[in-house]
Amino acid sequence: MEVIAMSDVEPEVADADAVERAESDADETASRAVENPILEVEDLEKRFGGIVAVDGASFAVEQGSITGLIGPNGAGKSTTFNCITGVHQPSGGRVVFDDEDITGDEPHQVANRGLVRTFQIARELPEMTVLENMMLAPKNQIGESLWRSVLPYFRDEVIEQEEELRERAWETLEFFEIDHLAEEYAENLSGGQRKLLELARALQTEPEMLMLDEPMAGVNPTLERKLLDHIHELREQGYTFLIVEHDMDVIMNNCERVIVMHQGAVLDRGTPAEIKANEQVIEAYLGGEV
């Protein structure tokens, strides 16, 4: 209940960080502070009945960074994702995106603010073609209103926009080199191609930040390399990434910042080098899986 009461108070990000740092046994380094956060999560809590899945997690994501979120199975990573993106209602805590409180917003509201996610198991729309998948995503489609898509005069505008969106869809597909699959039904794609499609589709919404839930799961090494190249290239263009990933090498070699979750809370965060040096993290992993 205190958590809810807190939402009235303007958050002091630096203070919250300070508290978190004091709690952590890890070494203090300047890199742990996030200077220009795009996403801030404070004391996030999620309970299912008697089970606490996320227990007061706090972290921030630097604007324009590739940030990794790691932790052993059951650490609460996916639940955290779901709470941030509105799939679950958090039981407590706050989520701030782009200086706006998005705690408890519906998934579509979160997405429309520019925070778009992908899923652990790719959620392509199976009985729609790759192009249809791509055409669905863009924001502000006037034809999503029933009347505009039906009535003669308005429909002309819709058609005009559809032509623009088609161009964009093809260009994005070409960027991801899956344009040869454009007219294929999404259900016929391989696991890795689905992951690419999901990322491409998310980009069509013109997001500010992308949250990728295990983007490399089930992707072959060649495609994985490609996917990572794409992510780096997009980062160059200014997108922010928060990536949940099991593969430690992927995280350590590609992220500037890493957040470690354990038992629903944040255990440590910092540069990959700092994380590697933290014995608690190693222990958490050994204690769970490796």
Add this chain to the structure above:
Amino acid sequence: MGVGNTGGKISDVVDDTRERLSSPSSQEIFALLIVLGIVVLLLDLVRRLVMGEMAVGRLWRYTWNGLVDSLYIALAAIGLSMTYSILRFANFSHGDLVTTGAFSGWAVAWLIGGWGAYSVGELVLFSPTAAGPTGGGLGMDVLASPVAILVGLVMAALMTIAVALAIDRLVYRRMRDAGGIALLIASVGVALALRYIIGVFWTVESHSATASAPIITDVPAWFPVERINLHELTLVVTAVGLIVGLHLLLQYTKLGKAMRAMADNKDLALITGIPTERVIFATWTIGAGLAGVAGYLIVLDRGQFSINIGWFLLLLIFAAVILGGIGSIYGALVGSLVIGLTINVSLVWIPADLNEIAAFTLMILILIVKPDGLLGGVETA
């Protein structure tokens, strides 16, 4: 098995409640309104009784009728709930299993009751010609021909089981991996085909199968009723007996445990080596047997019936199952009680031809507010 809550400490519950009260969702507001509505109705009921606007006897009669109705609804609802949780689809042909029981059971009862006096066709088809026998003429009551009626009851169960197993083999077994909606649609097909195959033989006209029920009037003074309808009593005793028997079966036998395990988690049950097909076989046997008995007993109680008897009952059965939470047998019992009482006690306020509307409305409201049923998501067989 069991009705208890899903676990969690009291402090959690208190926390949850506090949290909910501080920011109620539209669902909770809805729920509050329903509870308020029920409270207002109960207060009004008390007022009517106190003011003498309504006799206590009338309320007692409604309640008794509600209990009787809830028993045959429960017999059907248990089977529907079991197939829902183990085969994972809403079986729209369940009502027509009730019909199957009514027709097959009474055909046998008539055959025994009128053997030798009439031709087989006249008896089995419930006197298709004007000159044929009648239920009264054959003495179709529990005192005059107890054997015929008992054998009819057993045959209602057996023949309904046979029909259900045949349908499973012909239809549902070929669709074990299909989705719930595909199975639902197929079950609608089964319902139509089964009902009108019965219709080809027995026509769509209504039949009268029983003699008027024997009534005991010299009941002791301490008894709450003045007269006992023996057919109604037979229904009550049979239904209660079957429900208790089923409880014992599920609770204390290996089969019962396997069924509960499968209702909880089919995939896990498969891994742990529970013989799926045998459990499905048992599910159909129990579910269809109870449905057939329900159909037979309804006819015993009401006398009149037609091929729509089960279809008209189906939605009430669904309402009971949903109220109790799909998959929970004890939930189905509670749901049946609520539905049985609703369609009878609601007569205090509304005319008789609107009482089913009250039950259906209640069902829709519960689905909106608590999709897991009143007892809340207890997934046990």
Add this chain to the structure above:
Amino acid sequence: MSGADPEGDPGTDTADVPGEDDEESAMIRPKWGSDLFLIAKVVLATYALFFVVGVLSGAGVNATVGTIQSITFWAALFALGALALNLHWGYTGMFNIGIAGFMAIGAYTMSIAIASPDGTPAGFGLPIPIGILLGTIAAGIAGLVLVIPTLRVRADYFAIVTLGFSEIVRLSVQSRSLRQIGDTGYGTGGGQGIRATPVDSVVPWLFDQPIVGDVGGVILAAGEAVGIASSVTMRGMYTFILILFVVAFYVLLTRIAYSPFGRVLKAIREDELAAKSLGKRTDRAKIAAFAVGCALMGLVGTLWMGSRTHISPDHFMPLITFYVFVALIVGGAGSNTGSVIGGFAFAAFIFEGPRFVRTMVRANLGADFPRTAYGAFAEFGAGDPTALIGYVLYQQADEVRYIILGVVLIVLMIKRPDGLLGHRKEISAGVDLSRQGTVADGGRPAGGRTDASSPANGADETAAKDGGDRDE
């Protein structure tokens, strides 16, 4: 959880879809011509079949043409119903089995609006077209009221809710207590229903008009010249009006299908959470689609009454719902062309087929058959096989129809869950999605920083994302 799996795991259920891949590439773009040709082919082939069989079997030209007329009448109605249901079930994945209820709301609203003010129960004496309009609106509003609180309900529960709703509607209009509401004189008429001018009286009215009347006279005369009674021709004209409605529905629903709105609906059917996570307001789309579909069902309900002078609760048994469902499933849910073909095939072979056989039986074997199974078996036992045939095909034609209906549903679900047209999909976009001309050299996403309302432009991509400016 038990029962249906509302959001099947997209990773696992891909293999068991019996698709016909050769059709896919053909369906990438809307093909109006080939679709209309397909519908025409099915219709003409069926007409020819019925005509030849009817004439050869001795049912007579008039009876055969009457059957064909009747098939077309019902085909139009079922096509309308299937098209409306396709918006719910085929596109959005909303499993509505309360169609009969929405049709009843439409028909009753119309009847009360057009019934004579002196009748019992009284009406408002409005013109028929206004009655039809009011019926449509009333059904749409009812859909709105039902769907808003039930948006989150699981697919199989939603089915039960809608069936319960349709029964609530039917039992309400049947109830004696609503026969006449208070002393107003208005009401539902209870079990007896409402007496009102039949909807198809628009045909004689049209024939009284100057130019239309002349054309009508010619058609009537031409019909009589080849042995078709004028009553059959008049019914045919009403059927023609229904066909115009089918065309209108088809155009409307095809526009919805080939639009961004249709795309959102399809995405909801496929995976609602995925659509939401892309920022789609799925609740709003579902409400809109459901209300429009219900309004169309209400409209179908008004047209359904046809030549009936009486509307009663018995016309809206849940069976009607399953007729429409079978029509849609036969053609293939998700396809508007399939809906029309399904409606036609259903009307011809399942709905009218048994009646046509009945006509043929009467023409060849007479109508003197036993009325009960008992009599049929008795005569069959006595060495008269026609008694049994006649009993089943003549006396029990309606029961046979329902049995066929059931068996068709079962067989379709087991063998061809995608309907006659197979795994057919219509691409939901306002334009042909194939690559148009030359696209910019590629290699970079066009999305980046361009405004949604301006064309993608490769040159703009260099604009850095600074995170401060968002498109809103």
